[in-house]
Amino acid sequence: EAGVAQSPRYKIIEKRQSVAFWCNPISGHATLYWYQQILGQGPKLLIQFQNNGVVDDSQLPKDRFSAERLKGVDSTLKIQPAKLEDSAVYLCASSLGQGAHQETQYFGPGTRLLVL
C-alpha cells in the first residue's frame, strides 16, 4: 500500500514570496491533515479536512495560509506572502475516518521550507 505522498521535499524562498505544497493521501482515506513542525517542537495542526470539507482550521493563519481539497482526494497548502517564521517542516497526514479505530494518522515525509 502506498503511503502519503508530498511534494516538493524541500523549498527555499525569500520572504514575501508565495509557495504551495501538495499532498496525496493514502487511497481511501477520507480525512486529511496538514501540520506545521517548527524545529525543536512537536507538530501542530493547521487544518483538517473530512472529504472536501474543513473540520478544523482554528490554528491556520488565514491572513496568509490557505488550503483546499477540492475533490476530496489530494490537497494543496499555500502560503502567501511567506514570513521568516514560516520556516518549518509541513507534514501531511491521512486517516481512514474519525471513529476510534479509524483515526490513526499516517504521515508523509514532509516538505522542509526555508524562508530567507
Next chain:
Amino acid sequence: AQSVAQPEDQVNVAEGNPLTVKCTYSVSGNPYLFWYVQYPNRGLQFLLKYITGDNLVKGSYGFEAEFNKSQTSFHLKKPSALVSDSALYFCAVRASYGGATNKLIFGTGTLLAVQP
C-alpha cells in the same frame, strides 16, 4: 486544555539494555494516546496507540507502552534497545469527547540515543 509533556529532551541507553521514554498527559475525559517515531528527514511513523482496554499496548518493532490513568502517563518501553532505535520519539494525545476534530496534541519529542 489538552497537553502532553515529555520531560526528557534526550535519553541515552546502551544497546541491549531496556529503554523507557516518558510521557504524561492532561486531557478532559478519556484520552486516546499515540506514540510516533521520526527518523532524520523523514515523516512520523506510527508505533502504537491506546484507545481502550488492556493498559499494556504492543506496537511495531518490539515497542510497547503502558497506560496509567492514575498517573496520567503513557511511557514507551522496549526490553532490549537496538542502535537502529536511535531516533526522535513523539507522544500525542487526542481527547475522546466525540468532537468533530481528530486533532492530535504532540509533545516536544525525546531524542533516543542507543550506544553500541
